[in-house]
Amino acid sequence: MIVRHGIALVLLIVGVAVLVLSCLGVLLAPGAYEKLHFAAPASSLGGVLVGMALAVEAAAVSDGFKEMFTVLVLAITGPVVTTATARAVWARDDQEEAR
């Protein structure tokens, strides 16, 4: 029980640290591409780590299925949104160069 709590706590702290560093990176990075580099780990790494912490601790609230499904949605949609945003940046740069 104590070991499980410990593992969940470590996963939670690392996940929150990744999320906070990502957000600070998004704030401080100079351009859109650089901000995107910091935005990607928030969903694909930070969210998954917090979800793993919830799954290890599990089941105070439910059987953990909804938490894992939500984190899975974040992990799948995160790279898709990042790619779509990067394409938008590229298209806008392309249009500005053409003018």
Add this chain to the structure above:
Amino acid sequence: MNAWLVSATVLLVAGLLPCLVVTMRSGSVERLVGLEVAGVVTTIVLLLLAQGFSRAVYLDLALVLALLSFAGSMVFARFLERWL
């Protein structure tokens, strides 16, 4: 106050606040990036609050937010790509 609620508070202050600043003060694409990260952080905060308060209903909210945040971000990205 347990570890889940402390984490949610930390994320609200040190995670959501920078995203909101970016969303309010940068160029249009940078604002979209801030909005995307803010959606992820809010979803995680709702998951943590559900665990911290033992309220399963927040999990539904987190799932709906994750899906709608994805749809909204895709619409904004397409819009910025084609028309703005």
